[in-house]
Amino acid sequence: MFELTVIVEFEAAHRIVGYPGKCNRLHGHNWSIEVSVVGNKLNELGMLVDFKELKQEVNKIMDRLDHQYLNELPIFQENNNPTAENIAIYIYNELENSPLFEANSKVKTVKVWESQKSAVSYSKGE
Numbered sequence: 001m002f003e004l005t006v007i008v009e010f011e012a013a014h015r016i017v018g019y020p021g022k023c024n025r026l027h028g029h030n031w032s033i034e035v036s037v038v039g040n041k042l043n044e045l046g047m048l049v050d051f052k053e054l055k056q057e058v059n060k061i062m063d064r065l066d067h068q069y070l071n072e073l074p075i076f077q078e079n080n081n082p083t084a085e086n087i088a089i090y091i092y093n094e095l096e097n098s099p100l101f102e103a104n105s106k107v108k109t110v111k112v113w114e115s116q117k118s119a120v121s122y123s124k125g126e
């Protein structure tokens with residue numbers, strides 16, 4: 001089994017509505033998103049997935065989040081706070097439907113780093 005990982009970054013503002021502390025206030029982060037993909041079968045170039053193509057797919061999703069006030073986006077309405085957890089679920093669900101994963105590979109994990117010291121991983125069981 002091969003496991004391949006790319007990292008992309010975006011910057012955005014958010015607040016955690018209802019949080020009993022400073023994170024309830026508007027603030028920003030430089031988020032790093034680690035996406036891991038697994039599979040067995042390599043293509044004719046000897047690749048599971050082209051890093052470049054994978055980063056392009058992830059960046060299409062990042063473009064919707066980059067330099068946004070996340071709380072204002074439709075995906076983070078109705079008690080769906082833009083936490084690292086909910087950002088990870090959103091990216092995972094969007095990415096797993098990409099045509100890039102129709103053949104020999106699938107998304108394993110989306111890890112959202114909110115700072116150098118805090119991260120959340122999201123994956124779906126078998």
Ligand SMILES: Nc1nc2c(c(=O)[nH]1)N=C([C@H](O)[C@H](O)COP(=O)(O)OP(=O)(O)OP(=O)(O)O)CN2
Pocket residue numbers: 016023027082083084085114115118
């Ligand atoms: N499980 C989660 N916990 C927290 C999240 C989250 O998304 N998932 N988010 C926050 C806030 O966004 C906050 O900005 C980060 O909190 P914290 O690590 O406390 O803030 P600092 O980077 O300033 O770290 P210090 O250790 O206080 O310097 C909170 N929790």
Ligand SMILES: [Zn+2]
Pocket residue numbers: 014023027028029
């Ligand atoms: Zn925050």
